Amino acid sequence: MANPFKEMQKGIVVNEVVETPTIKTLTIRLLNSEMKASPGQFNMVYVFGVGEVPISFSNIYNRGDVFEHTIRFVGAVTRAIMKSIRLGSIIGIRGPYGIGWPIKEVEGSDIMIVGGGIGFAPLRPVVKYLMRFRQAFGRINILYGARNPNEFLFKYEFESYSQIPNSRFLLSIDAPYPGWQHFVGFVTDLIKFADVDVKNTYVFMCGPEVMMRVGVKKLLERGFSKDKIFLSLERRMRCGSGICGSCQFGHMFVCKDGPVFKFSEIENYLAVEGI
Amino acid sequence: MLYKGNEEDVLKVYESVKSIGIVYGYKKSDNEIKFDFISGASELPLDVTTTQRPGYYRINAGFGFVHSFQSPKNFLYPPRTDIAIVTENLYVEVLENNIKSVVLFGVKPCDLAAIRVFDELFASNFNPYYFNRRRGIAGIVVEECLYPSETCFCGSVGTGPDVTDGFDLAFARIDRDFVLFKVGSSFGKIIVNKLRLERANESDVGVYRKLVEEAKKKTSIGISVEDMQKALSISIPNEHLWRKLSEKCLGCANCNMVCPTCFCTEIVDEIENDRSRRIAQWIGCLSYIYGLVAGGHFRKELYTRYRHFVLHKFLFYPKQTGLLGCVGCGRCIVWCPVGIDIRETIKSVVNEYGEKHG
Numbered sequence: 083m084a085n086p087f088k089e090m091q092k093g094i095v096v097n098e099v100v101e102t103p104t105i106k107t108l109t110i111r112l113l114n115s116e117m118k119a120s121p122g123q124f125n126m127v128y129v130f131g132v133g134e135v136p137i138s139f140s141n142i143y144n145r146g147d148v149f150e151h152t153i154r155f156v157g158a159v160t161r162a163i164m165k166s167i168r169l170g171s172i173i174g175i176r177g178p179y180g181i182g183w184p185i186k187e188v189e190g191s192d193i194m195i196v197g198g199g200i201g202f203a204p205l206r207p208v209v210k211y212l213m214r215f216r217q218a219f220g221r222i223n224i225l226y227g228a229r230n231p232n233e234f235l236f237k238y239e240f241e242s243y244s245q246i247p248n249s250r251f252l253l254s255i256d257a258p259y260p261g262w263q264h265f266v267g268f269v270t271d272l273i274k275f276a277d278v279d280v281k282n283t284y285v286f287m288c289g290p291e292v293m294m295r296v297g298v299k300k301l302l303e304r305g306f307s308k309d310k311i312f313l314s315l316e317r318r319m320r321c322g323s324g325i326c327g328s329c330q331f332g333h334m335f336v337c338k339d340g341p342v343f344k345f346s347e348i349e350n351y352l353a354v355e356g357i
Numbered sequence: 358m359l360y361k362g363n364e365e366d367v368l369k370v371y372e373s374v375k376s377i378g379i380v381y382g383y384k385k386s387d388n389e390i391k392f393d394f395i396s397g398a399s400e401l402p403l404d405v406t407t408t409q410r411p412g413y414y415r416i417n418a419g420f421g422f423v424h425s426f427q428s429p430k431n432f433l434y435p436p437r438t439d440i441a442i443v444t445e446n447l448y449v450e451v452l453e454n455n456i457k458s459v460v461l462f463g464v465k466p467c468d469l470a471a472i473r474v475f476d477e478l479f480a481s482n483f484n485p486y487y488f489n490r491r492r493g494i495a496g497i498v499v500e501e502c503l504y505p506s507e508t509c510f511c512g513s514v515g516t517g518p519d520v521t522d523g524f525d526l527a528f529a530r531i532d533r534d535f536v537l538f539k540v541g542s543s544f545g546k547i548i549v550n551k552l553r554l555e556r557a558n559e560s561d562v563g564v565y566r567k568l569v570e571e572a573k574k575k576t577s578i579g580i581s582v583e584d585m586q587k588a589l590s591i592s593i594p595n596e597h598l599w600r601k602l603s604e605k606c607l608g609c610a611n612c613n614m615v616c617p618t619c620f621c622t623e624i625v626d627e628i629e630n631d632r633s634r635r636i637a638q639w640i641g642c643l644s645y646i647y648g649l650v651a652g653g654h655f656r657k658e659l660y661t662r663y664r665h666f667v668l669h670k671f672l673f674y675p676k677q678t679g680l681l682g683c684v685g686c687g688r689c690i691v692w693c694p695v696g697i698d699i700r701e702t703i704k705s706v707v708n709e710y711g712e713k714h715g
């Protein structure tokens with residue numbers, strides 16, 4: 083295996099979408115290189131002189147040199163991205179890293195997607211994949227929650243999500259909001275409305291860890307099976323490739339054993355605060 | 358096979374390995390003992406002894422030095438390693454940090470065990486910076502510990518006080534005029550032949566074995582590894598217990614820095630003119646910033662960080678490497694400013710869960 087720090091590639095920002103006041107989607111084209119990424123994987127995104135952050139793919143184009151990252155500006159590196167990265171900027175990219183959603187293995191089954199907040203970003207490539215290969219899957223349910231209507235990402239695509247044949251696209255916000263016509267409550271409360279064959283459904287879930295804990299509980303109550311629930315976890319990451327130790331979750335390295343895990347394999351760890 | 362010699366022969370071994378490459382090991386340096394490049398025999402800590410207790414370390418003139426706050430980790434995986442230079446237009450020059458032909462001299466059995474842990478860990482999680490240096494090691498000479506410190510518990514975790522494999526030559530100092538040499542490889546055999554050492558006779562070997570047995574007993578805490586692991590794994594959700602066990606902890610991460618198997622690393626960028634130097638440096642899981650992320654923290658409470666340290670050594674490393682992550686060196690006990698004793702932690706957990714819950 084090669085030295086991961088040598089693998090930094092240059093990407094140029096070719097499109098920019100402001101999703102919310104604090105979240106932007108950047109379309110990045112690699113200069114002189116390509117990568118084969120799959121939904122659920124991530125890149126280490128580097129800003130010169132500041133540092134690197136793990137960011138999931140929020141869209142993967144077929145071309146191999148173009149993909150999207152949807153980034154929330156929260157701390158040092160992501161703020162530097164907000165301040166200094168714009169159309170035409172060059173950004174460092176290492177990846178793809180990690181094990182993504184087992185999307186190929188679940189063909190033929192019903193699929194349920196549960197996303198909370200920015201946790202929907204790594205699920206978007208899954209949605210796109212399901213749309214593209216619609217006939218390979220059973221019923222599709224997409225559950226997506228945000229704090230308020232302004233916090234939703236990819237609103238410009240909602241129309242196409244709601245037109246997927248034989249599917250449900252359910253939205254929730256945490257508290258009542260003027261003009262809101264969908265569900266009010268947590269995204270995990272939408273689980274009871276899902277229209278799927280519970281026993282034969284694969285669930286892909288990503289969001290804050292508390293949300294996923296509650297989500298799993300509700301799924302199990304409805305009879306979903308433990309080994310068909312997949313979660314994407316988040317930990318502090320510094321290398322992205324199993325070297326630095328930062329991302330350990332029990333004995334697993336989230337960066338290389340995950341970030342997507344089968345619930346039945348992490349059940350004991352997930353139950354413990356701060357493991 | 359054991360051979361008999363004396364302190365002079367230890368010095369001769371040092372001179373002999375010097376011809377093979379650069380020698381790294383424990384050395385006297387001012388009033389400290391460091392793990393570093395040894396430039397001459399006078400730097401070897403053969404005439405000093407250490408007193409080690411929880412939160413206490415003193416060096417005095419004497420015989421039977423154990424180890425220091427540093428370990429082979431300081432050489433194999435240094436506290437700061439330059440990994441790359443990046444230019445503003447993102448051209449990356451990778452700094453590989455190669456070394457060639459090094460002999461580790463006088464490392465302890467627990468150190469050897471720690472190197473083995475790193476070998477396994479980094480074999481599955483390929484780490485170029487470790488392996489570039491590891492590959493440069495041409496030989497390992499071990500000093501067995503017949504007179505361990507009060508804080509040593511290698512006997513409990515099966516890493517000492519003697520060694521059986523994974524080294525080239527080992528020596529055990531019984532006293533100044535009586536040193537036994539153990540051959541661990543053909544390279545070790547060549548050195549022994551060059552020194553024209555005699556084979557040890559039965560009574561010499563008897564004296565040695567007796568001292569090994571005594572040291573083993575002294576360094577045992579009387580709990581089997583299986584019992585430790587069983588109790589620890591049941592203890593995980595017991596927040597109350599772990600809060601109590603970590604009550605005195607300051608979160609200073611000294612224990613991480615001195616532990617020969619702690620490997621966590623952060624990567625920092627340091628700007629110099631128009632380039633950025635990327636540096637990998639140690640970071641400890643006990644420190645607050647370790648799991649700190651924007652808008653939150655994965656192990657916010659100190660008890661969860663202390664628990665992670667202990668669980669990692671005893672439960673997670675074995676799953677990651679097949680080996681226990683704690684080699685019983687006792688460094689974390691000695692260098693903890695408040696004397697937190699991992700042996701006491703283990704005992705408390707076993708007391709809580711051992712007998713009562715099977």
Ligand SMILES: Cc1cc2nc3c(=O)[nH]c(=O)nc-3n(C[C@H](O)[C@H](O)[C@H](O)COP(=O)(O)OP(=O)(O)OC[C@H]3O[C@@H](n4cnc5c(N)ncnc54)[C@H](O)[C@@H]3O)c2cc1C
Pocket residue numbers: 124133134135136137138139140151152153154155156157158159160161200203204315316317318319320341649650651652
């Ligand atoms: C697998 C994975 C996928 C992710 N995907 C996305 C995504 O698609 N969009 C998005 O906006 N965010 C994503 N994140 C979170 C994102 O990495 C953090 O928000 C970001 O690292 C914050 O860095 P900062 O320097 O701005 O913040 P600071 O708090 O200043 O960060 C300091 C350092 O902490 C690390 N860090 C901070 N927060 C996190 C965090 N939550 N997770 C891991 N490391 C962190 C960074 O490495 C950074 O160098 C993902 C995290 C992981 C682990």
Ligand code: SF4
Pocket residue numbers: 612615616617618670682683684685686687688689690699
């Ligand atoms: S945990 Fe303590 S005793 Fe065990 S190897 Fe690390 S420093 Fe030594």
Ligand code: SF4
Pocket residue numbers: 605606607608609610611612613643689692693694695696697
């Ligand atoms: S050295 Fe002692 S006080 Fe410092 S973090 Fe480790 S256990 Fe806590």
Ligand code: FES
Pocket residue numbers: 318319320321322323324325326327328329330335336337338
């Ligand atoms: S991010 Fe470094 S080991 Fe996972």
